[in-house]
Amino acid sequence: MATILARPERRTSTAPERIDMTTAAHGRVMLLLLLLLAVTLVLAARMVWIGVDANARANSTIASPIPIRADIVDRNGVPLARNIDGYAIAVHPDKIMSDKAALAERLHAIFPEQTAQEFYAILNSGKGWAYLRRRALPAEVAAVNALGEVAIEFPREKERLYPQRSLAAHLIGFTNMDGHGGMGIERSFDRRLTDEKFRNTPLALSIDSRAQAALEEEMIKGVTAQSAKGAAGVVLDVHTGEVIAMVSVPTFNPNRFEVPAPPMVRGKDGRMRAGVIQCDQLPLCNRVVQARYELGSVFKPLSIAAAMDAGVVTDMSKLYDATKPIQIGGYAIHDHDALNIWMNVPQALIHSSNIVAARIADELQMADGNRLATVYRQLEFDRPVSIQLNEQATTLWPREWSRIANMTASYGHGIAVTPLHLASAYAALVNGGIWHPTSVVKLEPGQVPQGRRVFSAATSARMRQLLRMIVQSGTGRMGNADGYRVGAKTGTGEKPGVGGYSKHSNVVTFASAFPMDEPRYVVVVVMDEPQGSKQYPGVRTAAYTTAPIVKAFVQRVGPLMGVYPEPNRDIDISELLPLIGGDQDTQ
């Protein structure tokens, strides 16, 4: 038996192994430490992050003092539209604990204008969430809270409030549910009002709230007294074209406003579609810029001024034949209260003679072609008025400037413009002859746009005399506010209806300016279908309908606008008085 004897391997020293194990142990401890360090670092980083994030959140949760929509103020800084955190009252109908019928009754007791049935319908709607009121006063919120119903909550909402209620409602407009403008300034300046850069600065309008309120009040009184369909009134600064007041009656309250649905009409294809809303049917319509009227005799000063500039009328004493109507193209031009005499220009204006105006326009056309059309175009009668509002009516301009169109346009027939067109034309007529585009935004002295000359300064001066004469001795007497030197022209236009012009539905106008020795403001008031007042039954002329409105307005507001009554001061019209044979009684 062989035996293999293997020499056992020589064992090496264990010391290095021990060292290795120590190193390994150290390594593990180090690893553990590193891990702990990493965890600590992560935790620290997380803490820092939470701190930073919380800071950022704290910054973002601070309510910004800048409103989400800029305020609108008048030219003196009186707020007309502001944003506030208002109260709303909302309900979770599916979580109501108390008796719904009793709750509806109690809500009706707090809000009497809304019936209990309406509240009951909301409470029973089964929705998850519904408004009870979009706008509520703090006192109402407290009262509803006292009902103790847990399903009712009171969210605070950004809302647009018009503190002056219906004041200048047509001009300012309103905001829709989505917070964007639906009409007027709110609509046309929507971008400016919501722009982050400008939101902190209120938008200053050109209107003066005192003048606006006075004109509104006088016009509402006038329209009520006359049982008229409506009225439009505008006050312009003659030197800048700024709108000082713009009133359309009937008016509305933009705080509680629901856009009415237009009437449905059947189209040519047989389908029903939304029809066009006429101004007569809707208080929303801004008659100053959205309604066009054939304004009648108030055009005569414009056409006569054009003839003066063209050198056709050079002599105030020249007589024109107004003894009989003019027959032209199967159409007769006649005067309303025909005197059947020869008249000069001052007499023609005082008696408001269509025949003389037509004769002068005819002479003008023969001498200088379509000069009248050119002047009317310069006054922008052939296009929508220049103003920063989206609501604008197109004008009615003759298809062809024929001889007859020229003659009728001279006394305001066959051509229809908005009251604002007329006001800006009168501003040019009295301010020395310069036409300015109108503006609803306050203009600083350097911002007034360059105007354009339409009439010569001499013609403008003469027209000031003639307009003052009409108020002192003619049809405008009822508008003569003592000491304020008002000058004006009255106008009565017949409204076109089915089958021609209606004798009984008139549009009456009083186009005035004051003070005539140094004109500063133009006031135009147009009334739609006055029926006559109790004091003067059946009398529907401008002298008895719109002139008293202007007189009351001027007396109330003149001093506030820097025009003081001065009985000893007036424009000199003594050279014209002999031509009209002293005082004329033409009321």
Next chain:
Amino acid sequence: MIAIKRLWSIMWILIIAAGALTAYLVSLRVATERNAVKAMERQIYSTKANIRYLEVEFSARANIRQLAEWNARDIKYSVPGAGQYLNSERQLASLDSIEPSGQPNAAPPVMAAMAQNEPAPAMIVPVKAETPAKPVADQGFAIVRTASAAEPARPRTIAAVAIAKPEAAPRIVKLVDKVAPRDRRAMRLAQLEATLLDPKTLGSAEGKATR
């Protein structure tokens, strides 16, 4: 030596830890202060929002139409007439309708009317007739309201009485003659005071002042 070196490294760690702790404490302090500032800012903003809300509420409750309604119902202020505005100090001075020195001054006609126990309308109605009949046009009656210093105003009501009731004029003059000079002076002063303190005059003066 090695032990000291090791101790140093521990020292470093301790120093750094202490520094880090201090820095952390400082940052905590800063964060607290910042939060306090934020809270204050929040308070300022909410106060501003409240002010805005109250301003709006105030202007909504006292809007121009509401004021006009109150005026029509209770206060009843009316529009001042053209005669209530004065252009110059001269017009203000001529308001009392006193004759320049030397001339005997007539007592206000209303006082005379009261002394005579005559019905007031008889004295007042003719005053309203602003455009007198031709024969008296040169008595300066028509210019009374717009009187200037160049052409002194006469006591308009006397002229008016003379127009309406010619027989009434001597009676008033007689009454004036009876008044002793001292009383007359007192009367003049009373008249001046009454005219200057009249609400109409004050209203006009205020309007002038605010021009």
